[in-house]
Amino acid sequence: SISQDIDHILETQSALSVDLGGTNLRVAIISMKGKIVEKYTQPNPKTFEARMQLIVKMCLDAMRDAITFNCRILGVGVSTGGRVNPQEGVVLHSTKLIQEWSSIDLRTPISGALHLPVWVDNDGNCAALAERKFGHGKGVENFVTIITGTGIGGGIIHNSELIHGSTFCAAELGHIMVSLDGPECSCGSRGCLEAYASGMALQREAKRLHDEDLLKVEGMDMKLSEPITAAHLINAARLGNSKADAILNRAYTALGVGVVNILHTMNPSLVILSGVLASYYQDPVQKIINERALFSAQSIKVVTSDLEEPALLGAASMVLDYTTRRQY
Amino acid sequence: SISQDIDHILETQSALSVDLGGTNLRVAIISMKGKIVEKYTQPNPKTFEARMQLIVKMCLDAMRDAITFNCRILGVGVSTGGRVNPQEGVVLHSTKLIQEWSSIDLRTPISGALHLPVWVDNDGNCAALAERKFGHGKGVENFVTIITGTGIGGGIIHNSELIHGSTFCAAELGHIMVSLDGPECSCGSRGCLEAYASGMALQREAKRLHDEDLLKVEGMDMKLSEPITAAHLINAARLGNSKADAILNRAYTALGVGVVNILHTMNPSLVILSGVLASYYQDPVQKIINERALFSAQSIKVVTSDLEEPALLGAASMVLDYTTRRQY
Ligand SMILES: [Ca+2]
Numbered sequence: 044s045i046s047q048d049i050d051h052i053l054e055t056q057s058a059l060s061v062d063l064g065g066t067n068l069r070v071a072i073i074s075m076k077g078k079i080v081e082k083y084t085q086p087n088p089k090t091f092e093a094r095m096q097l098i099v100k101m102c103l104d105a106m107r108d109a110i111t112f113n114c115r116i117l118g119v120g121v122s123t124g125g126r127v128n129p130q131e132g133v134v135l136h137s138t139k140l141i142q143e144w145s146s147i148d149l150r151t152p153i154s155g156a157l158h159l160p161v162w163v164d165n166d167g168n169c170a171a172l173a174e175r176k177f178g179h180g181k182g183v184e185n186f187v188t189i190i191t192g193t194g195i196g197g198g199i200i201h202n203s204e205l206i207h208g209s210t211f212c213a214a215e216l217g218h219i220m221v222s223l224d225g226p227e228c229s230c231g232s233r234g235c236l237e238a239y240a241s242g243m244a245l246q247r248e249a250k251r252l253h254d255e256d257l258l259k260v261e262g263m264d265m266k267l268s269e270p271i272t273a274a275h276l277i278n279a280a281r282l283g284n285s286k287a288d289a290i291l292n293r294a295y296t297a298l299g300v301g302v303v304n305i306l307h308t309m310n311p312s313l314v315i316l317s318g319v320l321a322s323y324y325q326d327p328v329q330k331i332i333n334e335r336a337l338f339s340a341q342s343i344k345v346v347t348s349d350l351e352e353p354a355l356l357g358a359a360s361m362v363l364d365y366t367t368r369r370q371y
Numbered sequence: 372s373i374s375q376d377i378d379h380i381l382e383t384q385s386a387l388s389v390d391l392g393g394t395n396l397r398v399a400i401i402s403m404k405g406k407i408v409e410k411y412t413q414p415n416p417k418t419f420e421a422r423m424q425l426i427v428k429m430c431l432d433a434m435r436d437a438i439t440f441n442c443r444i445l446g447v448g449v450s451t452g453g454r455v456n457p458q459e460g461v462v463l464h465s466t467k468l469i470q471e472w473s474s475i476d477l478r479t480p481i482s483g484a485l486h487l488p489v490w491v492d493n494d495g496n497c498a499a500l501a502e503r504k505f506g507h508g509k510g511v512e513n514f515v516t517i518i519t520g521t522g523i524g525g526g527i528i529h530n531s532e533l534i535h536g537s538t539f540c541a542a543e544l545g546h547i548m549v550s551l552d553g554p555e556c557s558c559g560s561r562g563c564l565e566a567y568a569s570g571m572a573l574q575r576e577a578k579r580l581h582d583e584d585l586l587k588v589e590g591m592d593m594k595l596s597e598p599i600t601a602a603h604l605i606n607a608a609r610l611g612n613s614k615a616d617a618i619l620n621r622a623y624t625a626l627g628v629g630v631v632n633i634l635h636t637m638n639p640s641l642v643i644l645s646g647v648l649a650s651y652y653q654d655p656v657q658k659i660i661n662e663r664a665l666f667s668a669q670s671i672k673v674v675t676s677d678l679e680e681p682a683l684l685g686a687a688s689m690v691l692d693y694t695t696r697r698q699y
Pocket residue numbers: 165166167168196197198213214215216
């Protein structure tokens with residue numbers, strides 16, 4: 044029947060997603076319905092050439108696999124840290140979190156190597172697109188998302204569309220400053236949300252405590268050779284380490300104050316937190332809103348994303364929305 | 372001729388503007404071309420009843436004068452501190468800068484007493500409307516304005532329209548926080564731009580220095596009975612008072628960091644500063660942008676408004692734009 048045919052097309056139409064973060068380079072095959080069919084992860088190379096080579100190689104491998112999964116790849120969506128001109132498919136500028144990653148045309152070489160159309164946007168913006176299509180942002184006209192990974196990214200949906208800004212620098216919410224001085228940030232400034240509340244910031248503090256022999260507390264299982272991460276800090280705080288607890292509280296307050304700044308600027312109706320730390324941040328951020336936002340903004344809700352991979356899903360949504368626009 | 376008739380209509384079509392600030396209550400007759408025909412100023416009464424009575428009385432007096440000026444009043448525009456629902460003409464909530472000023476329907480009583488249509492919006496939003504119609508914002512699709520008076524107000528124009536936000540709390544730029552603690556603000560929070568850089572904040576610091584006998588320096592003309600204001604602080608700094616200078620520098624930095632936060636959220640193409648302190652703030656704010664904004668946002672220009680009275684002119688623009696919409 045015709046309806047079965049359409050179902051079949053919907054099932055097999057898919058996107059390749061690429062996510063370039065401060066730590067990893069990931070590629071995924073993602074179906075029209077937002078299912079992650081397959082996912083590939085490698086450390087993000089430190090040089091431009093190695094990175095471009097690996098992107099193309101991982102995409103070609105994924106395209107080969109896609110055939111066996113019965114997925115028809117319609118195009119490639121790239122989510123990356125840094126400022127992006129999505130009309131041109133160019134990374135304009137990145138912080139030192141991703142090295143050798145400024146004035147980079149991603150569309151031309153990837154499209155040339157894979158013979159597929161390519162869309163590119165900033166990782167936080169991709170996360171917002173994912174929430175709009177598949178997550179808590181469905182049908183919400185004005186919302187903001189903050190994604191905490193190695194760094195902190197943001198995306199703003201206003202009247203159901205992304206805000207990119209006059210120089211593609213809007214929704215750089217990780218670089219909202221909540222201190223006139225404060226810890227140094229990867230962007231060169233100080234006191235940014237990213238410098239207080241990102242995975243990298245918490246890892247930096249965990250290492251500092253560890254170096255001073257102040258991290259490990261009774262009941263904490265920690266091997267000597269283990270690399271120190273944000274998880275150790277959270278674990279130590281939970282087990283009664285008051286210094287770890289104070290650091291986490293400062294991170295919560297910083298993110299909360301940053302969110303209030305967003306409420307006093309854009310006043311969205313919803314704030315969606317995503318990334319591994321989101322569930323830790325949700326309640327403290329809501330508490331800071333109640334304490335420090337203007338009365339009229341205290342009703343704004345903060346939720347934790349239920350999407351497994353917002354940046355990858357959002358990159359896919361650019362492909363799926365554009366290539367299927369005429370059909371539906 | 373017909374063209375002379377139209378010129379005559381343009382000249383005489385006017386608005387009554389009301390501006391309710393932390394210090395004064397002002398009313399003006401403003402022509403279609405943005406000329407302030409006449410202006411009336413009184414201290415803003417501390418109680419709701421006295422304030423409403425004075426608004427109506429000042430408007431009635433102005434309407435009487437308008438006849439002698441050959442001005443036909445098309446309606447009343449009200450600019451006020453606090454969150455405003457412009458669809459309803461209601462002040463939702465104010466900080467303690469304007470007492471007894473929450474859940475106040477302004478449209479019904481003013482319209483009833485004057486038999487004229489009434490528009491109401493927040494003072495910062497009105498300032499943005501003024502810049503769009505008469506000032507540096509003419510023809511600029513995305514800009515932000517910050518108006519420094521007793522407090523600090525803000526307005527955001529995106530795609531040539533005001534952003535009001537989901538709970539009419541957008542562009543409350545005076546309550547962007549640039550410190551996790553910092554000085555207490557009229558809103559109940561701490562570390563807001565208003566608590567660092569408003570006229571009220573500088574006056575508070577001037578008084579504090581004066582109480583500690585640290586304000587007056589050689590060459591500074593100051594009478595014993597004179598009330599201490601922000602102007603004394605600026606004057607003292609200029610004459611070499613290093614404590615006054617440090618306080619001003621902190622205010623500059625705070626406003627600069629706040630502006631960078633706005634650039635990293637909305638990324639407008641222009642920032643317009645207005646109010647008596649604007650000319651002092653312009654260069655330091657531009658300097659902080661160069662030092663602390665992301666590379667892609669460093670090209671954003673900061674200018675000082677050339678409008679005499681942005682809030683009053685913006686309140687008038689609501690009247691003039693709405694009532695003449697069908698004619699042009
Ligand atoms: Ca972003």
